[in-house]
Amino acid sequence: MKISIFGMGYVGAVTAACFARDGHEVLGVDTNPAKVATIARGESPIVEAGLKELLAEGVRVGRIRGTTDPQQAVQETDVSLVSVGTPATDRGAPDLRFVFDVCRQIGEAVALKGRAHVVIIRSTVPPGTLARCREILEEAAQGVPVHAAFNPEFLREGAAIKDYDEAAYTIVGTDDPAAEAAVREIYAKVPAPVIVVEPAVAEMVKYVSNTWHAAKVTFANEVGLMANAFGVNGRDVMKIIVQDTKLNVSPVYMRPGYAYGGSCLPKDLSALLHFAQAKGISTPLFRAIPESNANMIAMAAAEVFRLKARRVAVFGLAFKAGTDDLRESPAVPLVKRLLGEGCEVRIYDPSVTEAGLMGANLHYIHANVPHFQRLMQEDPLLVLEGADLVIVTYSSPEFREALEHLPAGTAILDLAGLYAEAPVGKEYHALCW
Numbered sequence: 001m002k003i004s005i006f007g008m009g010y011v012g013a014v015t016a017a018c019f020a021r022d023g024h025e026v027l028g029v030d031t032n033p034a035k036v037a038t039i040a041r042g043e044s045p046i047v048e049a050g051l052k053e054l055l056a057e058g059v060r061v062g063r064i065r066g067t068t069d070p071q072q073a074v075q076e077t078d079v080s081l082v083s084v085g086t087p088a089t090d091r092g093a094p095d096l097r098f099v100f101d102v103c104r105q106i107g108e109a110v111a112l113k114g115r116a117h118v119v120i121i122r123s124t125v126p127p128g129t130l131a132r133c134r135e136i137l138e139e140a141a142q143g144v145p146v147h148a149a150f151n152p153e154f155l156r157e158g159a160a161i162k163d164y165d166e167a168a169y170t171i172v173g174t175d176d177p178a179a180e181a182a183v184r185e186i187y188a189k190v191p192a193p194v195i196v197v198e199p200a201v202a203e204m205v206k207y208v209s210n211t212w213h214a215a216k217v218t219f220a221n222e223v224g225l226m227a228n229a230f231g232v233n234g235r236d237v238m239k240i241i242v243q244d245t246k247l248n249v250s251p252v253y254m255r256p257g258y259a260y261g262g263s264c265l266p267k268d269l270s271a272l273l274h275f276a277q278a279k280g281i282s283t284p285l286f287r288a289i290p291e292s293n294a295n296m297i298a299m300a301a302a303e304v305f306r307l308k309a310r311r312v313a314v315f316g317l318a319f320k321a322g323t324d325d326l327r328e329s330p331a332v333p334l335v336k337r338l339l340g341e342g343c344e345v346r347i348y349d350p351s352v353t354e355a356g357l358m359g360a361n362l363h364y365i366h367a368n369v370p371h372f373q374r375l376m377q378e379d380p381l382l383v384l385e386g387a388d389l390v391i392v393t394y395s396s397p398e399f400r401e402a403l404e405h406l407p408a409g410t411a412i413l414d415l416a417g418l419y420a421e422a423p424v425g426k427e428y429h430a431l432c433w
């Protein structure tokens, strides 16, 4: 393919080199003439393993050229990839000026060219940016078709070419078949699966991916600090942690939903926080976890009040499906709060009803919701009868079945992700998806 790359920085230079190696013809565009000249000579503008060899070879076989002229770039190519910088402004927001400027330049050049063009945004941009880019491109192109996609870059400096070749996936954020086809063709030689999603999802994935990496680094460092204080080697600990790909490094627990709870997570985290304080160790990330969790519970209650629900059915009092454990269940403080605000609450939880609670479990629920037995019903239909709202706190087939008989006029607050899609004809609410 004939591809112009706008922005010959880290991303642009690596992309140009890899595209050329994979057989595409690349025209590198930058406002900085020195960078363009460097690329055109087959030299690397940055230090990156293997890059200078690929660039030199690309220039030698005539597959890499450079220009400072955006019009020439659009005229001589079918696709433009935008990899200009999106630096942080003083207030932290990304500065999207360079991206929008380039889109305007490309759109104007497309109008002059008079033929359809594909534009791929590769810079890291927040959700909604591709939609804005499209508006700019379409306005400037004056009726000439422009097909746009967002295609995030996941390379790490220092391992950029390896990361390009061994990408986990190629993400294409678009609903435009021509743009999708172009991205697929560009990466035909990269053996990664192609995931096509709506642009805003793809844009968000890039931010989440970097936030996740930052959280992992910070988490591991706080583990290291705690481990040191116990005279343990934190690296030994983390080496074992990452070997569990069932629960630790896996999709488990990685789905937006409701607060965590139960007899172990809150207790053990609280123990670690206790020792951190006792040993004078600063672990702000660990400390923020229970705070964020409590926030989810507060948000669930606030949502009930926002919906002005007075008669509330709660499906699930235990902390998860298949257990009668009520200790630290995030449903308990929610029920307590709703009762405190004068809501009429009825609860359905088959495991809890059957169980005949005892010991610490019974003590916990009595301490929090003393008359909870009176709120519980074995028949879910009785729980639903006359309810303004049903809150689902965990996922279970019984709940789904019972909700088939949801009375007209009863809304759902699905904290568990019981439904992948909002059920048709129902008033459906959720907190974080």
Ligand SMILES: NC(=O)c1ccc[n+]([C@@H]2O[C@H](COP(=O)([O-])OP(=O)(O)OC[C@H]3O[C@@H](n4cnc5c(N)ncnc54)[C@H](O)[C@@H]3O)[C@@H](O)[C@H]2O)c1
Residues within 6 Å of the ligand: 006, 007, 008, 009, 010, 011, 012, 029, 030, 031, 032, 035, 083, 084, 085, 086, 098, 101, 102, 122, 123, 124, 125, 153, 154, 155, 156, 157
């Ligand atoms: N560096 C990384 O490891 C990395 C990885 C993934 C994604 N990203 C994202 O990719 C984007 C580019 O990052 P980078 O590190 O390559 O940036 P960079 O600052 O190294 O390069 C950006 C280039 O764009 C050029 N430019 C600015 N305005 C231009 C215009 N109007 N026309 C042509 N060129 C123009 C600049 O002169 C510069 O050479 C950013 O959004 C960044 O967040 C970077």
